[in-house]
Amino acid sequence: MLISENRRYFWCAVAILFGILPLLTPITASAEALKVIVQDQNGNAIPEAKLQIGNREQTTDASGAATFDDVSGAQSLTVLAIGFSSKRINIAAGQTEVSVVLAPVQTVDAVVVVGTRSIGRRALEAPVPIEVVDREQLRLTGQSETGRSIQMLVPSFNFPSSTISDGTDALRPATLRGLGPDHVLVLVNGKRRHKSALLHVNSSVGRGTAGTDFNAIPSSAIERIEVLRDGAAAQYGSDAIAGVVNIVLKDDANAGDADIYWGQTYEGDGDTWNANANYGMKVGETGFLNLSVEWRDRYRTNRAGLTGTRQYDWVQVGPGRPPDATIKIKDANGNVTGEKPVWFDPREYHFNRKNFRVGDSDSVQKVGFYNLGLPLTEGIALYSFGSYSTRQNNSSGFYRNSKDTGRNVKAIYPDGFLPEINTDIEDVSIAFGVTWKHAPTDLDVDIGFNYGLNTFDFFVSNSLNASYGSGSPTSADSGGFRLDQTAFNVDVTYPFMYQSSLVNLAGGIELRQEGYGIRAGEPVSWFNAGLGADGAAAGIQVFPGFRPDNEVDENRTNIAGYADFESYLSGKPGTGLLVGAAVRGEQYSDFGATITGKATTRYDLTEQIAFRAAGSTGFRAPSLQQIYFNNISTQFKTDTNDADGDGNTTELLPFEVGTFQNDSDAARALNIPELKEEISVNVSGGIVVKPVQNLWLTVDAFQIDIDDRIVLSGSFSADAVPALVAAGANQAQVFTNVAETRTRGIDVATGYLHAFDNESILNVKVAA
Numbered sequence: 213m214l215i216s217e218n219r220r221y222f223w224c225a226v227a228i229l230f231g232i233l234p235l236l237t238p239i240t241a242s243a244e245a246l247k248v249i250v251q252d253q254n255g256n257a258i259p260e261a262k263l264q265i266g267n268r269e270q271t272t273d274a275s276g277a278a279t280f281d282d283v284s285g286a287q288s289l290t291v292l293a294i295g296f297s298s299k300r301i302n303i304a305a306g307q308t309e310v311s312v313v314l315a316p317v318q319t320v321d322a323v324v325v326v327g328t329r330s331i332g333r334r335a336l337e338a339p340v341p342i343e344v345v346d347r348e349q350l351r352l353t354g355q356s357e358t359g360r361s362i363q364m365l366v367p368s369f370n371f372p373s374s375t376i377s378d379g380t381d382a383l384r385p386a387t388l389r390g391l392g393p394d395h396v397l398v399l400v401n402g403k404r405r406h407k408s409a410l411l412h413v414n415s416s417v418g419r420g421t422a423g424t425d426f427n428a429i430p431s432s433a434i435e436r437i438e439v440l441r442d443g444a445a446a447q448y449g450s451d452a453i454a455g456v457v458n459i460v461l462k463d464d465a466n467a468g469d470a471d472i473y474w475g476q477t478y479e480g481d482g483d484t485w486n487a488n489a490n491y492g493m494k495v496g497e498t499g500f501l502n503l504s505v506e507w508r509d510r511y512r513t514n515r516a517g518l519t520g521t522r523q524y525d526w527v528q529v530g531p532g533r534p535p536d537a538t539i540k541i542k543d544a545n546g547n548v549t550g551e552k553p554v555w556f557d558p559r560e561y562h563f564n565r566k567n568f569r570v571g572d573s574d575s576v577q578k579v580g581f582y583n584l585g586l587p588l589t590e591g592i593a594l595y596s597f598g599s600y601s602t603r604q605n606n607s608s609g610f611y612r613n614s615k616d617t618g619r620n621v622k623a624i625y626p627d628g629f630l631p632e633i634n635t636d637i638e639d640v641s642i643a644f645g646v647t648w649k650h651a652p653t654d655l656d657v658d659i660g661f662n663y664g665l666n667t668f669d670f671f672v673s674n675s676l677n678a679s680y681g682s683g684s685p686t687s688a689d690s691g692g693f694r695l696d697q698t699a700f701n702v703d704v705t706y707p708f709m710y711q712s713s714l715v716n717l718a719g720g721i722e723l724r725q726e727g728y729g730i731r732a733g734e735p736v737s738w739f740n741a742g743l744g745a746d747g748a749a750a751g752i753q754v755f756p757g758f759r760p761d762n763e764v765d766e767n768r769t770n771i772a773g774y775a776d777f778e779s780y781l782s783g784k785p786g787t788g789l790l791v792g793a794a795v796r797g798e799q800y801s802d803f804g805a806t807i808t809g810k811a812t813t814r815y816d817l818t819e820q821i822a823f824r825a826a827g828s829t830g831f832r833a834p835s836l837q838q839i840y841f842n843n844i845s846t847q848f849k850t851d852t853n854d855a856d857g858d859g860n861t862t863e864l865l866p867f868e869v870g871t872f873q874n875d876s877d878a879a880r881a882l883n884i885p886e887l888k889e890e891i892s893v894n895v896s897g898g899i900v901v902k903p904v905q906n907l908w909l910t911v912d913a914f915q916i917d918i919d920d921r922i923v924l925s926g927s928f929s930a931d932a933v934p935a936l937v938a939a940g941a942n943q944a945q946v947f948t949n950v951a952e953t954r955t956r957g958i959d960v961a962t963g964y965l966h967a968f969d970n971e972s973i974l975n976v977k978v979a980a
Contacts, residue, residue, distance in 0.1 A: 246283040247309045250276045250291055258314060261293035265303075294973065297348050301467040304494075310466075315346055315436070336900060339790055339812035339824045340442040341912045341959060343367070343979075347462070350431045354475070356486045356508055358434070359386055359426035362457075366439050367959050367979035371426070373572060374416040375607070378755060378845070379668060381573045382605035382635040383410050383425055385418030388454040389441060389916065390955050393423025394835060397444070397452035400429070400459050401583070401597055403643050404449070406664025409695035409728070411837040413845065413871055413924065413945075420924030420947065422695075422837045425666065428601045428639040432471075432488035433504035433581035435462045441959060443894030443916065445830030446794040446810035449722065449772055453830045453892045453916065461583040461597055464492035465500035482513040482572055499586035506579050512606075513571035520565075523613040523628055524557035531555055559627070567630060573607035591649045595660075598642035605635045609754035610866070617745040619753055619866065623682040631675035631754035636692075640665045645701075656705040667694040672737065672755050678748035680741045691733035691758035695836065699724040710779075718776035727767040728836035730843075733757025738844075749868065756844050756868075764840045770833075772798040778812075790814040798831075802839070803889060806831045822900040824912075830892040834922055838947045839887060842873045869927060869943045879946045882928060888949055892918045898959075906965040913958045920949035 250261040250272050257276030262269060265287050270278040285305040289312075292298045296314035303310060345365045355361040359371035370387045374380045385393040393412075398405040408425045412418045437459050444452040468491035476483045488506040495501050526539065535553030543549050579601035587593045612619045613628040620628055645660025669692030676684040703720035732738075737757025740750030751757060774796040782788025792812040799805045810828035817823065845868075852861050872878040874887045898912030927943040963977040 244283055244306055244308055246280045246303060246307065248272070248278050248280070248289065248291075249309070249311045250278075250293065251311065251313055252296070253313060253315060258293050258296065261291055261296075261314075264290040264292070297346055299464075299467070300469070301464065304466060336902075336908060336910075337814075339792060339814035340440060340826050340896065341898060341910060341961075343439040343441065343961070345437045345439070347431070347435055350434060350437070355431075356475075356484050356510065357427050358429055358431050359384060361431055362386075362426070362437060362439070366437075367961055368441055368957070369439065370417070372417045374414075375570045375572075376568075376609060377412075377414040377416045378607075378609075378633060379410045379635055379670070380412050380414060380416045380418075381607035381633070382575070382603065382637060383408055383668070384427070385412055385416070385421065385423050386426055387417065388439075388457075389914065389957060391454040391916065391918075392421040393418040394421040394451060394832060395454040396423065397448050397450075397456045398424040398426075398459070399448070399456060400641075401461055401595075401643070402458060403660060403662045403701070404697070404699055404724075405459075406641065406666060406697035407695060407835070408637075409666045409668045409693045409837070411835075411841045413841075420838070420922070422835050425637070425639060427577070427603070428579060428599065428637075429459055430488060430504060430506035430579050430581065432490050432506050433461055433502075433583070433599075435460045441912070442826055442896055442914070443828040443830045443892060444810070445832075445892070446796045446808040446828055447774065447776060449774075449796065449798060450770075450831060450833045450889075453832055453890070453894065453918065461581065462490060462492065462502045462504070463500055463583055463585060464490075464502055465494045467492045477513055479513070479515075482511060484508070484510040495584070495586050497587075500584070502583040504581040506577070508575070508577045510572065510575045512569065512574045514566075514569050516566055516568040516570040518565035519567055519611070521613065522556070522560065523563050523615065524559055525615045526554035527557050528552065528554055531558075563627065567611045567628075569608040569630070573605045575603060575605045577601065577603040588646075591651055593647050594644070595647065596642070596644035599639065601637075601639045603635075603637040603639075605637070606632055607635075608632050612753055617678075618747045618749050619678050621676055621678055621680075621682055621684060621744065624676055624684065624686065629674055629676075629753075631752075632673045633755055634671040634673055636667075636669045636671070638665075638667045654707050658701070658703040660701045660703075661699070662701075663696070663698050665694065665696045668692050669731075670733070670755055670757075672752045672757075675753045677736050677739070677741065677750065677752050679739070679744045679750045680736070681743040681745075681748075683743065685736050688737035688752040688757060689734045690737045690752060690755050691731045691762075693728070693730045693758075693837075693841075695729075696727045697724065698726075713779050713781050715779040716777070718774075720774055722770070722772040724770040724772070725767060726770070726836055727765075728840055729765045730758055730763050730841070732760045732763050749866075751844065758843055762842050764842075766836060766840050768836065769801045770798060772796060787816050790816075798833075800833055803833060803887075806889060820902050823898070824900065825897040826894070827896075828894045830894060832890040832892070832922075834887040834889065834947070838874075838922055840873060842871055842876070844868055844870050867927070867943050869945060871924070872944055872946050874947050876946070878944050882944075882946065884925075884946050884948050887922060887947060888920060890918055890921050890949070892916060907963075909960075909962040911958065911960050914956070916955040918951075918953045918955075921951040921953050922947055922949055923951050925950070 248263055250258045252258055259272055259274045261272040263278055265280055270280055272278045287303045289303050290300045291312050293314055299312055343366045349365055350361045353361040353364045362369050363371040368389045371384055387393055388396045405424055407422050411422045440456040442455055444456050448456055470489040472487045474485050486508045490504045492500055492502040536556045537554050538551045539554050540548045541550040541552055581599045583597040585595050609631045611630050641664040643662035648657045670690040672690050673687040676686055700723045705718045707716045737752045738759045776794040778792035780790050794810045797807045808829045808831055812826040814822055814824040894916050896912055896914040901909040925945050925948055927945050929943055961979040966974040
């Protein structure tokens with residue numbers, strides 16, 4: 213679906229959003245007394261919390277409780293406490309008691325589930341650096357995209373923009389600690405999130421990798437984001453070389469909110485409309501169902517300059533003024549026989565020189581999320597969460613000028629044309645499972661299943677297939693690809709005391725299947741009709757479609773098991789020496805088995821100073837995209853070898869570049885070995901300082917060595933691979949384990965929280 217067909221639905225969504233607002237407002241009914249209990253995440257009472265219902269206020273006592281008399285019908289309760297994020301919930305008519313749990317504003321004190329399998333571990337008490345971003349911080353960034361919000365709040369996380377990069381314009385790569393998008397593992401509620409089907413193949417950040425689509429998860433559905441900045445393949449499996457991002461969904465019940473906002477750049481473009489709503493309701497006595505919907509409509513930005521490239525053929529009949537240039541005359545054998553004067557075409561003086569689009573693309577996204585928790589019996593609970601999103605993007609490629617007879621037909625575009633790439637991204641996910649907690653021993657068992665699917669389709673418009681001549685269509689379906697993931701997990705956690713030391717044991721298994729496919733485009737998107745000018749390029753301009761021989765439908769399976777140990781040798785959490793270890797084994801159906809390990813330690817010298825360190829081995833299996841992706845694409849590259857023979861080696865020229873599978877005949881002709889897994893060694897160490905109350909500082913140094921790193925090679929010419937000509941390409945590139953890299957850095961973060969007498973809060977954080 214094109215973007216122009218989407219925008220007419222926007223105001224319908226606005227009307228629906230305003231239509232549900234009355235459902236969130238109070239309804240008058242009989243009066244009842246209401247008791248409110250306010251606690252932190254550990255179940256501790258929060259005294260002196262301020263409670264508001266309408267224009268009435270109460271303050272909690274030492275037990276964290278307060279009572280309102282004569283509460284009539286459904287009402288909205290707002291809870292404020294110094295040092296904690298505020299919360300608003302809806303009280304049902306006739307309800308007599310409600311418990312409210314507040315998360316600390318100083319998010320390093322938040323309880324985390326990533327990076328450690330010990331229940332109740334706080335971010336600042338962990339043996340590895342963990343960053344926690346809560347929903348209030350996400351909201352205050354003012355960003356409409358989840359990836360950009362995280363980039364503003366988390367050190368070492370990068371979410372770069374790109375332009376004229378085909379599908380990368382629609383789905384940005386996210387990186388951590390300077391590594392690739394495929395070195396970051398993304399979890400949702402602790403479960404592995406599927407990756408995007410898109411493989412970044414152009415010259416952008418993340419070239420040759422496939423990452424996770426962060427923007428398919430709206431910030432309106434997020435309770436908090438936990439970012440582990442340390443290697444964790446031994447704990448979570450393949451991809452977790454740079455770290456892990458765990459996105460925790462909202463679980464509010466009897467609460468809701470809705471927002472509509474608009475913004476634009478200082479240049480007056482990039483208008484962005486965003487409408488979202490979140491509503492939580494009780495299911496049974498203690499269960500919940502939290503729903504989120506979001507619509508985002510972003511218009512393009514353009515920071516292109518003016519092109520100085522000649523657009524039209526030289527005029528060889530003098531207009532009565534001195535010539536603008538002289539060109540060489542060549543005979544049939546290419547020998548120079550003389551020179552002749554030429555003049556600019558008069559249209560050059562009136563041509564719109566701002567003929568590129570450099571900036572954000574047009575984008576329309578619709579997304580929905582749900583999160584369900586339902587206790588069944590004592591100690592047993594059912595959970596489920598899932599999402600559906602669609603996104604349509606419109607971006608452009610390089611301008612095809614009028615005089616380029618190999619890529620333009622003057623009868624269709626006498627002044628040249630700017631081809632447009634329309635992408636349609638669809639993303640589906642669902643997870644469900646059951647947890648069992650044995651209260652006497654704190655044994656915790658989680659059995660879960662999750663499925664994810666991402667499809668990525670291309671439709672090219674305002675273009676042509678030059679080989680069709682003047683009869684060429686101006687748009688075509690160029691095909692697309694899909695990626696799916698199915699996983700089954702069993703995780704067990706068991707804390708116990710051993711000789712006065714608190715020990716936490718964990719273990720589990722994972723069965724996973726991944727699938728990848730490429731769909732061919734319609735014939736006009738890739739076919740060479742032979743009806744155009746000599747040398748006319750085959751395929752629709754800007755993104756030649758996938759051919760039938762590009763189609764693949766492949767899958768693989770993975771079986772993994774892990775064991776995890778962590779203990780405070782002093783016996784008391786937060787004091788003395790903490791040690792931990794993890795080991796994981798994995799068996800892939802396509803490349804074999806691997807074993808990774810990790811060791812962590814932390815020593816709390818005093819309550820104010822602690823030292824921490826970690827060392828781990830890691831791995832990353834070649835993605836299915838890297839193994840099976842293949843196509844022919846148009847890429848503009850610097851003409852270093854003077855391919856057109858004009859003596860200019862700095863200009864950009866279009867090349868038909870073939871990306872061939874690693875096991876293809878082209879790869880064998882180049883003696884490229886088969887792909888294997890990447891191996892990494894990650895070492896880190898740091899210090900945690902809390903000199904005074906509410907002030908903290910962390911400094912962590914790290915080094916990540918990766919052997920056999922998978923990269924997309926440089927381009928080989930048709931001289932090296934004669935089969936390229938038959939495939940319609942004049943250059944080739946393949947994936948290969950050719951690189952060994954070392955990444956070093958230091959992460960510094962500090963924060964300070966101050967509560968004023970008027971109950972305002974100053975929360976300052978600086979990170980680098």
